Amino acid sequence: MRALLYRLRQKIKTRAKNKKIFVQAYAAFKKTGTTSTEGYTALLDLYCSSNGKFNEKIHKEIIVSNPPKKITDSVNGIIGKISPADFTNINTILNKDGYYNFDKKVNPELVSKIYNYALKANTVTAPLYDKKIVFDPKNPISEIYRFEQNDLINNTDIQQLIMDPVLINVARNYLGCEPIFDFPAMWWSTAFLKDASSEAAQLYHFDLDRIKWLKIFIYLNDVTSENGPHRLIKSSHLPGAKPQELLNRGYARIPDEDILKHYKPDDFLVVIGDAGSMFAEDTKCWHKGTPLKSGNRLVLEFEYTSSLFGANYPKFEVKNISDEFKQFCINNPIYASNFTFKN
Numbered sequence: 001m002r003a004l005l006y007r008l009r010q011k012i013k014t015r016a017k018n019k020k021i022f023v024q025a026y027a028a029f030k031k032t033g034t035t036s037t038e039g040y041t042a043l044l045d046l047y048c049s050s051n052g053k054f055n056e057k058i059h060k061e062i063i064v065s066n067p068p069k070k071i072t073d074s075v076n077g078i079i080g081k082i083s084p085a086d087f088t089n090i091n092t093i094l095n096k097d098g099y100y101n102f103d104k105k106v107n108p109e110l111v112s113k114i115y116n117y118a119l120k121a122n123t124v125t126a127p128l129y130d131k132k133i134v135f136d137p138k139n140p141i142s143e144i145y146r147f148e149q150n151d152l153i154n155n156t157d158i159q160q161l162i163m164d165p166v167l168i169n170v171a172r173n174y175l176g177c178e179p180i181f182d183f184p185a186m187w188w189s190t191a192f193l194k195d196a197s198s199e200a201a202q203l204y205h206f207d208l209d210r211i212k213w214l215k216i217f218i219y220l221n222d223v224t225s226e227n228g229p230h231r232l233i234k235s236s237h238l239p240g241a242k243p244q245e246l247l248n249r250g251y252a253r254i255p256d257e258d259i260l261k262h263y264k265p266d267d268f269l270v271v272i273g274d275a276g277s278m279f280a281e282d283t284k285c286w287h288k289g290t291p292l293k294s295g296n297r298l299v300l301e302f303e304y305t306s307s308l309f310g311a312n313y314p315k316f317e318v319k320n321i322s323d324e325f326k327q328f329c330i331n332n333p334i335y336a337s338n339f340t341f342k343n
């Protein structure tokens with residue numbers, strides 16, 4: 001009993017200390033745009049010790065000064081026309097499940113343009129991180145090939161998607177504020193390793209770069225049970241929904257056998273879909289990519305956030321820019337606040 005009380009007191013003390021560090025780090029971030037290492041570590045600890053409640057509370061405080069634009073008409077975008085009622089439905093499901101699978105697909109022409117770019121563009125991969133290479137589907141040398149984010153930002157087809165008003169409105173509704181475009185990511189996954197790779201995020205984990213965010217994933221080739229479908233645990237993004245026993249491991253990757261004990265079989269979702277399929281996820285949900293049995297998988301991912309507090313990444317340098325994208329960024333300074341422009 002005495003030991004239990006002692007542990008409880010220690011926990012309360014640590015949480016109070018972390019809150020103080022966070023408040024100081026957030027105040028400094030507002031002035032400098034940079035997050036201190038201690039501030040980010042405090043955020044991670046507070047997420048785990050409060051089972052996500054801390055992030056929700058802070059997010060609500062942050063968005064007060066950044067109210068969302070009111071969109072009352074239908075919006076036309078890469079998946080066609082979405083009505084206000086559709087947006088409400090998407091947001092309700094996203095809040096409940098942490099996941100929404102769009103029934104409409106991304107324009108096939110755009111998908112094939114980006115797919116063809118991915119076959120020719122340089123990637124970085126372990127163990128050759130210092131050397132950019134082109135992915136050879138017939139001769140993979142790694143389980144994952146990542147595209148550099150600055151290269152993606154400078155691709156005008158990807159800029160087209162970044163400007164998509166449907167995606168932005170989904171993020172706006174979910175975050176309850178004007179979203180910031182945080183980053184694009186794109187990568188090939190291969191069957192090079194047959195076992196789950198931590199490097200390729202093939203063990204269950206949650207993301208925590210920011211206080212609150214939303215990710216959009218677009219499959220750029222057909223994804224079946226063979227070539228590494230995305231998996232997630234429905235509703236595990238909700239505050240209080242993660243087993244404390246697992247959160248006590250911190251910001252860690254969790255073996256399947258440990259996760260399986262805590263959730264019902266129905267909560268485990270596997271996302272299969274043809275090229276152009278798109279889904280949104282709050283990746284506070286436990287999630288992972290399935291190790292591939294054969295073939296390869298090409299995924300494009302965007303992250304939208306309410307604040308850039310958290311992991312420190314350099315701002316993106318946009319050099320190759322369409323006039324439309326330039327104008328769009330001028331008109332949407334909050335959304336484009338993570339971009340810098342050359343010329």
Ligand SMILES: [Fe+2]
Nearest residue numbers: 201206207283
């Ligand atoms: Fe992840």
